[in-house]
Amino acid sequence: MIDVQWVPAAPPSRPSPSASQQGATMGSTRSPRARPTLVLTTVVTTILAAVLAAVALCLAPLPAVAAPAPVVPTPADTVTADALPTVQVDGVVWSQVIVGNTVYVGGSFLNARPAGAPPGTNLTRRTHLLAYDLTTGRLVPGFVTTLNAQVLSLAASTDGRRIYLVGDFTTVNGQARRRVAAVDAVTGALVTAFKPVGVNSQARAVAVTADTVYVGGGFAGLGNGLLRSNLAAFRASDGATRAWNPGADYTVWALAVSQDQQWVIAGGSFQNVGGQAAYGLAKIGAGNGTLDLTWRPAVRNAGVDAGISSLRVQGAFVYGTTWHFGPGGNLEGTFKVPVTTSTLEWVTDCHGDNYSAYMAHGIVYTTSHTHYCGTQGGGMPQDSPTRFQRAMAWTDTAQGDILTDALGYADWRGKARTPSIVSWTPSMTSGTVTGQFQAGWSVVGNDDYILYGGEFPKVNGVGQQGLVRFARKPIAPAKQGPLFATGVFTPRLVPTSSSAVRVSWAAGYDRDDLFLTYRVVRGGAYGSPRYTTTAPSNWWNLPALGFVDTGLTPGATYTYQLVANDDDGNTVYGATTTVTIPLAVPPSTPYAQAVRAAGARLYWPMDEPAGLQVTDRAAGTTTSTGVGVTDGLADTDSTGASGIGWGRPGAIDGSAAVQLTDSAYSRIHALGTETAPDTFSVQAWVLTSTTRGGRILGFGDLQYANSHHADRQLWMDNAGRINFGVRAQDGTTRVVTSTGPYNDTRWHQLTATMSPAGMRLYADGVLVGQRADTTSGEAYLGYWRVGSDLLTAARGSIAWPNLPTSRNFVGGVDEFAVYPSALTQAQVQAQYALRGTGTR
Known part of the structure; x- marks a missing residue:
């Protein structure tokens, strides 16, 4: 048996939302602690033994020498780090779905405002649901829905004419709907033909097929008293209750449907489904509700302190994100696994919690509060004070081995491979709406755009609250240029002889370029730099650079300046500095x-x-x-x-x-x-x-x-x-x-x-x-x-x-x-x- 280390992770952080029954409560969160705890009858040691046995079946042989995955440049199809103007909200966004050129947004908020508008100004009433134009970022004025509490998950019907929503609400446009509803995709009007009995407590996840709406959450039954344990299904045409009743013993956070619509993938904090062991992940028959006992990926997050935060099926694969702050989990990161088999394609062993992921053009975009990627080889260390990267990108294929963990997290070395970090690192400021100091909670996209939603007040240092768009070139202007950690781009000049000076500096970095080119200019001669070099860097990897300029005149004074540019032509000119060459330098020993x-x-x-x-x-x-x-x-x-x-x-x-x-x-x-x-x-x-x-x-x-x-x-x-x-x-x-x-x-x-x-x-x-x-x-x-x-x-x-x-x-x-x-x-x-x- 492979020894998997189950130890507390640090710092603790949990995803939201909580079961707020107050429609206008902006501080409602999504914490698993906020739900009533279900009694777990399975003995913990038995669970862990079963989990470890299942994990051992899925693990690859330990390589003799690990080859870490390198940080790679942004491929041509990667979106740029430019934050495009997007409608803003005054709360938190939990879920997004795209239909054509319209983006539907659900969360806990009361008002929308245009891009660039400061908080509290130019408000348009939108209670927990809105729509905006994907290409302009502007609010769609004709789509209006009034809800009395937050929306936690959205899904579009297969024909794109309906938007299904679940959450804490009990009324939609003044009509009773117990946490499950559908609205018209054009007007936001309640679809009265779809009238499910709903569920008796918070609904957290929704997924749909052509004829069925699947709902997961933290509920014990339906609105009519019929028992359903955290999983339920309704007929898509009219909301009639389906017989589907797999039953999860704890909260379901995420649902996704396989491409052939034969399977429902569930994720959450449950440990059993239908009385069978299913530790945080389950593959369930879409028709009969039977658990596939052969599908047991090595990712194991469940219980009161761990879970699967999101799931998405794209093609033949499931992409999932995870969180944990205690011994119940073995991954803080994102994973990819086939729908049909349990063998992991890869995991991103980057801590902390991950909340959502979307793949486009071979790049997987994630939202998280990542603070430590030390097992990635070229990833960021656990810095002090802690620095977070809230939005990241990864290759969709495994590129290297995971290295040995040094901080007491579960050690994935030899148990899965990892993709490469893509050099795409826009900055997002943590928000205060949920009280959990997170930034993004949701990421979706299409061929041209990647969209983030959450509680961030700023993106790349500019006010852009709750929603932001990123796009591929040429839609995006590609104006994110070189940055420098100290804000000062000045070389250090040290004479090494009476005719030479060492010119050195710390590398800068760029939010969407791995490589920067530097020119050392003497005396303002920009057309004939004394030295040119290109070097890779990220904000956590700033190598020392420099060269020795020779042939100088003793006693003369020289002026130097650094110029940096990225692959998109963005250029930064550093300050000038001078040095006087000594007449003589004491000889070296x-x-x-x-x-x-x-x-x-x-x-x-x-x-x-x-x-x-x-x-x-x-x-x-x-x-x-x-x-x-x-x-x-x-x-x-x-x-x-x-x-x-x-x-x-x-x-x-x-x-x-x-x-x-x-x-x-x-x-x-x-x-x-x-x-x-x-x-x-x-x-x-x-x-x-x-x-x-x-x-x-x-x-x-x-x-x-x-x-x-x-x-x-x-x-x-x-x-x-x-x-x-x-x-x-x-x-x-x-x-x-x-x-x-x-x-x-x-x-x-x-x-x-x-x-x-x-x-x-x-x-x-x-x-x-x-x-x-x-x-x-x-x-x-x-x-x-x-x-x-x-x-x-x-x-x-x-x-x-x-x-x-x-x-x-x-x-x-x-x-x-x-x-x-x-x-x-x-x-x-x-x-x-x-x-x-x-x-x-």
């Missing part, structure tokens, strides 16, 4: 020259006398792209103070070093992201007498806080031994440990390498440990860091051995360097021999 000669691409000599920033000196006077452009920055506390002591006597004669202290802010991080390397050398000199150990250096997925993924690291244990650790892709820890101690108050050069030859650890030029069985580690985006970081195991992760008392290394650190190759012992020994010569 032989040690520094040896570091550069060995091919270091990052080199922090730690010679700064004060301040917070350290300069990457790997570039020298070369023009090698990507070398010597990754400066470092010390962490600071709330007062702006760091735990770093500057200007201490260094390991190399005449040089300076930094002193790390027993502080969580005693660390320096790189200013550019990169992918954790599998072939590298990392090196530093240390001096200490500590008996409490600490982390000296390593790679981690966060800049400022303690990382969640952290490895490729050196730490000292309490005995003074040096440990070099890499976390393999299967989550196990691989460590090389020195035999002797190095806490003798003397400077020691430490060098760790990994390559196809394995892991090696050198101290003072001597090989003190090695292992040949580890040639790669976890694949994730992150930063090189010096000083304190995560050493204890993250939730669910295998612990590191030889852990010290403290993660904060107390002692001197000097001459930090990273190489893109494994240094040979001869190279390390040659460097060590230069420790006592030269000055800076």
